[in-house]
Amino acid sequence: MILSSLTAISPIDGRYSNHTTKLRDIFSEYAFLKFRVKIELLWLKKLLTLNEIQISLKENEMINYHLDEIINNFSENDAQNIKKLEKTISHDVKSIEYFLKDKLLKILGKHRIINFVHFSCTSEDINNLAYSLMLKTARDKIIIPIWENIIKEIKKIISNYYNFPILSRTHGQPATPSTIGKEMVNFSYRLERQLKQLKQINLLGKINGSTGNYNAHFSAYPNINWHKVSQDFVTSLGLVWNPYTTQIEPHDYISEFFSCIARVNIILINLNQDMWGYISLNYFIQKNNSNEVGSSVMPHKINPINFENSEGNLGLSNAIINHFVNKLPISRWQRDLSDSTVLRNMGVAIAYSIIAYDSLISGIQKIRVNEVQLLEDLDKHWEILAEPIHTVMCKYGIPNSYDQLKLLTRGNKINSAIIHSYINSLTIPEKEKIQLIQLTPMNYLGLSTKLAKNFKNQKYYE
Known part of the structure; x- marks a missing residue:
């Protein structure tokens, strides 16, 4: 059976291969061999710079040229030759060493520098x-x-909907609104x-x-x-x-x-x-x-x-x-x-x-955001305004405000009329009543719009 995206065992190289082919130049067996060949030869080039190795400048330039050629022109055929050696000696890095020594022998003849391939190195x-x-x-x-691309796509949503309200859900239940952008x-x-x-x-x-x-x-x-x-x-x-x-x-x-x-x-x-x-x-x-x-049976x-x-x-x-x-x-x-x-x-x-x-x-x-559904859902949950009403009642020292609003709203169907009637019954300043009555589930957004707008205009990390 010929190896292909249909016959590969892993979906990485099969079903999803179009997403992962860019990784082959980095993590494939061929790529791993290529990186190691590069390290071996760069280490050899480093050794050539040491006075104690006693290589003349002219020899150094000539050898470096050939080493660079091997690095730059490393091919799948080269990788196959290394794998053949590994099959015989059962050691991956030693196979690379033998391959390079053989390659340099053909280029340089019996030059003493060949002995410095993999000099003093362990495989690791x-x-x-x-x-x-x-x-x-x-x-x-x-x-x-x-x-960065994922962040960019998220920021498009922030930019387009930084001020559009959404009903929050804490523990899966209706809660204090936010905005799409802020979320x-x-x-x-x-x-x-x-x-x-x-x-x-x-x-x-x-x-x-x-x-x-x-x-x-x-x-x-x-x-x-x-x-x-x-x-x-x-x-x-x-x-x-x-x-x-x-x-x-x-x-x-x-x-x-x-x-x-x-x-x-x-x-x-x-x-x-x-x-x-x-x-x-x-x-x-x-x-x-x-x-x-979307479904084999539900159209x-x-x-x-x-x-x-x-x-x-x-x-x-x-x-x-x-x-x-x-x-x-x-x-x-x-x-x-x-x-x-x-x-x-x-x-x-x-x-x-x-x-x-x-x-x-x-x-x-x-x-895309379904603005109609968001607004409809918010309008069904006027009970979430119990929070700001309770907070203002606390501000003016009204006792048992939490319990009063719990009795009013918990498990009950609440609408604007019920909320406004309750606000008007409170013994708080008239200006506070007006501000509370102006609140709706759609505009009770705190600083969420400002936070989202500020974020989309700033770059917090370079």
């Missing part, structure tokens, strides 16, 4: 840097842009905080040998400051240097990275569920696509499938992420291999998130 020196670069690429090119501000603000945190997470790397102490490096060249060489190399990759590790970089930053993604996913699950509920209440109307089918249905799809895939992503967060920072003594197979699934967790993000954006773009 290469792998940890490759993974860090993979996450950096995913964050900068995929995750940040799509988070979306709540989500946008939460997401922007997490976006800022993701940008600030340091992506770490190390290159310090078998147990983190430069033992092999020092035995060969004791006069080189390997700690400084390690720092310079890691930072040259655009990463933050971790100076103290065992054989592995301990992955704390990976836990931090994915914890941030998980928090955003939880916020978006909350948003998906709220939007699903609002659609159920007919507060939002979905666009009617005449070509789509009338337009289901909120984008929000449901997003919620489900966010849950799958977080299930994997939770294992990352709990597993990756732990390694027995100086190293065990239980993290290796887990790390290879980073792209899986991100893929489920990307599927969810795309679905959420699509869902938001398909909805």
